[in-house]
Amino acid sequence: MRHAIRFLLGHELRTIEACGPTLTVLDWLRGPERLIGTKEGCNEGDCGACTVVLVRPEGEPGAERLRYRTVDACITFVGQLDGCQVLTVEHLRGADGALHPVQRLMVEEHGSQCGFCTPGFVMSLFALTKDSPAATGEAWASASPIDDALAGNLCRCTGYAPIVRAAERALSAPAPDAFDAAHDATLARLLALRDDETIAVSGARGRFFAPATLPALTDLVAEHPGATIVAGATDVALWVTKGLRVLDPVIWLGRVRDLAVITTTPQGLRIGAGVTLAEAGATLAGLHPDLGELFRRHGAAQTRNAGTLGGNIANGSPIGDAAPALIALGATLHLASRAGTRDLPLEDYFIAYGRQDRAADEIVTGVTVPVLAEGARLAVYKISKRFDEDISAVLGAFRLTLEGNTIRQARIAYGGMAGTPKRATHAEAALIGLRLDASAIPVFKAALAQDFTPLSDMRASAAYRLKVAGNLIERLIHEAGPQAPETRLAAVREPAHA
Amino acid sequence: MLDRTPDPIAPAAKADDRIAGGAHTPRIHDSAARHVGGSALYIDDMPEPAGLVHVCLGLSERAHARLLSVDLSPVRAAEGVVAVFTAADVPGVNEISSSHRDDEPMLAEDTVSYLGQPIFAVAALTRDAARRAARLAVIAYEDRDPVLTYREARADGTLVWPPMTLKRGDSDAVLAEAPGIVRGRLAIGGQEHFYLEGQIALAIPGEDDEVTVYTSTQHPSEAQALVAKVLGTVNSAVTTEIRRMGGGFGGKESQSNLFACVAALVAKKTGRAAKIRPDRDDDMLITGKRHDFEVDYLVGHDADGRILAVDMQLAARCGWAADLSGPVTDRALFHADNCYHYPAVHLTSRPYRTNTQSNTAFRGFGGPQGMVAAERVIEEVAYACGLDPLEVRKRNFYGTESDNVTPYHQIISDNCIRDLVAKLEADCDYAARRRTLHAANEISPVIKRGIALTPVKFGISFTSTAYNQAGALVHIYNDGSVGLNHGGTEMGQGLYVKVAQVVAEEFQIDADRVRITATTTGKVPNTSATAASSGADLNGMAARAAAQTLKGRLVAFAAESWSVAPETVLFLPNRVRVGNQEIAWGELIHKAYLARIQLSATGFYKTPTIHWDRDAGRGHPFYYFAYGAACVQAAVDTLTGEYRIERADILHDCGRSLNPAVDRGQIEGGFIQGLGWLTTEELWWDGKGALRTHAPSTYKIPACGDRPRIFNVALYENENREATIYRSKAVGEPPLMLGIAGLHALSDAVASVAGHRYCPRLDAPATPERVLDAVDRMRALAEAPPDQP
16 A cells, blocks of 8 residues: 655656545646646636646556656546656746747747637647657557647637647657657656555545555445546546535546556457547547547547546446447446456446446446447447537447348447437337438438437537437438548548638 | 838948837737746736635526525535625625616625626635535525516517617618518627636735735726725725736626625725635626627618618627626627618617626627628628629628718728728639539538638727727836836737837837836726727827837937937937937936936827717717628538538738737637637527536537638738828727628538528527528428529
């Protein structure tokens, strides 16, 4: 048992022994540390003004490299910093006080106006340069890396154009910086912080536990049935920052290495509950481009770097962008407790709004996603008011198995249409035996109306939800045709006919 | 019009013999390095005085109710609580209406008029404790019927302000005879400011009745006056100060007063420093936004798309209190012509009182809503006549020699819109692209593209004439460094750097020798709000006047000391020529100091020529107009209503730009903000009057990826005809309305579903849902055309 949280703040080691379970990194930075460059804009992980970079060793043992990941400090608990290097905007200047290249470019391109969002943008740009092909030797995963890196940073003044110009310049002329020079030393310091101890610290309003192994985790969960289990805390933190709830104790599973792995099994890809949405998305993109696109638009970089696929499922959101797609794919959810393990079809986990099939002493340990069988066709469509960093109004996921052009099997799931992510069983049944062409449209839409009675809310009206959910079959049919017309606008690309 | 007299004696100046950061140079924002380094201090970043208390407001949970009982004992008993205050604790007047209409209590008394209205303030040792305690109040309400919708407002009929009418010609008679008539209703949504730095104030009690309030405000003098009113003292006892805001956009013109007043009240009552920084959700629930409007229009036109008469009623949901709704709805009428001559016109406003947040100033101040109405009128006429909307725009542009009288009887003397639009139209290849896009739509079953080019004409000046004044204070310290202060506030728009450039230009010293200091009522009194795009126009001129006073003293001193004629004293870059010799700036200043020359001066400016008679609807309310135009291309998914703004081309008139880099930033940022207003930014109240889009998770301003991939911005060369500061033009608000082109590009795309035969009547915000509804209406019309389209 270790009774301290250890991490590097900049290049200084911090050992924190007294720490409440839900003290946010933002409040800690701005309060005791008086690092006031990190700003609070929304206190819910949507504006990015509090963006900081967490540096962790990633990669196979013995071949680790430091990866620079942005997170929102307002929805990260201090305990989650264990084992990493935290970099804030104050840490970027050189030893001589000179601005970091991304800071200098932001100045030169007039990238700040009111300046309040600027530190967050600077940190996202810094991480972007560290994630670039020049820095990592890997190709960009996305066709729009700048937009994707900045989607979680809102600016109300500039219209983004000068910030993007700064980003383009930063990427076009990569230059090693002091962090690169210190890479090996920092890596060694961070690796030296690793251990297999369970962390237990306490402070105002409760206790914080961070086990390093699965048995330790299941033991803790059994011993503390009222505990709140967090992975990325991107949702739970709002219970605190907005709901002012007292959570005691909090068990963080971010140190459990067994949960942070993706393995290939005969049943498919098994993604551990501690795998972040960023990593899960990168892997699932290999199964199908629609999954890559889905995860590209899942939250924003900051929340994908913190949030996990397991957490996204476990908390039972009625929309939960990942869930409908994984249900359509026929994913299996894995749970564990001290008593043993349990598997169930993912759709069975969601019982009703706010209710999931998980016992108090159980945790979600992972999800297995089957690969797409030969002849099966997948389509995943996210519909939201804003393309990036928005919660879906409707999310439709279709897995169809065709024989010729005849539909033999259909698994269709929607988010945003009911109290849980839910299969469209009437619509599935109605499609079987039909040809995948315009003749299927009215049949599908009529059946869908039996499946769902969506709600009206601030994201969309019930009528819109039902109409769009039905129209998605038209998009699918267009895309399945031999000469598919243009059907999608979400992915950023150069405009045709401009 | 640089005030630099040619020097007959000096050899020809070298090309690089110029000061750094003079007027018309693209000088970087004065705080840019601090912004990117995280060292720019906002109010919440200031070190907190010992004993500081944090304040949280307790809010109404009902839209309209009588307060039967307010039990605050659990709040008082909560951990960390120092004190709790209600309206009964106000020593002065519990009234903070910025328009002096006495309808805006700081804290609710016996009734609540919107959901989110502050009822009490709790002060605690930590912000967390204050927030937790504020939720413990036990309040009993007796509900009354709220007025939430236009339908209810029209039935209730209560107005927050007397309506205004603008009238020229006999529109009824012309409409009765017009060959073509179009009638319709247009809905225009409101807009949350979403300044990244939320509202905040920090009050530090002084001796006796004195208090200093650091407040994130665009209007320090009004904050000062209202704090004095609430505390029951005089303005001179109150000092308000603001170095920088993290964004304002109008949302901190009057809405910031509540927080300044509450902080001051708590500070004086407790004797402690008091800080109030509402959580983003509370901020959005409490404060007013851009007014949403419903516009009923009746347009008469001929077969060639020429407008003959326009009759419009512009109704606005003003919220629970008057605030600035009178001037806002007035400005909507002032801009309901945009760039178009209406031969006969009748415009009226209906500023309805509703049980919602009190809507307020927001970049454009009603002007954008008026302009959206004008562009709908154009669009209706275009579809009725089967013409390209741009052609209809051009046929109805104001003339320069005739057809140049506005509905408020001001003659437009600086009209350049025809030339500006012609240049943009050619530069962005509008006509050919439109043909190509429409042809491509024919073979694209799902994605349809549209293009639109819309103009902007925006009147510059406060319509309240008294506001068109400004003061400045310039010190030259005896080492040659300069301290600059003026009444304008910095919210990111680059006002401080622009005014510093003016002073640098006047003194001919590098701009980094001019120290920019925080705006405070202790240095320059009786200031106007930094609003109406007026900041640089007013404060630049005031600072220039102060600098010229000082230059006059320096010239007289040098002429006397060196026994030369005053005309031979010339300000060269960072030095002064006196007769035959050149003296470094710092040396001259030090000598002047030793000679006991006063090196501090105030400057003052008031805008000439303007006047306005609201009752008569006549006058010359605007000193000049700023012009611009945007051409936008959009793509629409006709199955989902999703869309992308693909390209924007903008040409904008900043006069002779004071700072082309800052102005470009205002244009790009204003355009995107306007685009957001008209597309994804949707305010949504539930049936009980609760704003459900009260955070960025639910209220969607444009993200980085929403900006157009192709984004061409150019400044239109056009020296201001009026003698503004170095012939520049105001730029804060006008570019916001360039975003209207985005709405019309979407509309053009939607219209293609029915072969461009019917006006899509796409309301704002054009969310994917509204776009899909419009698509479906077009489909229905295409399948079953009405007898008379």
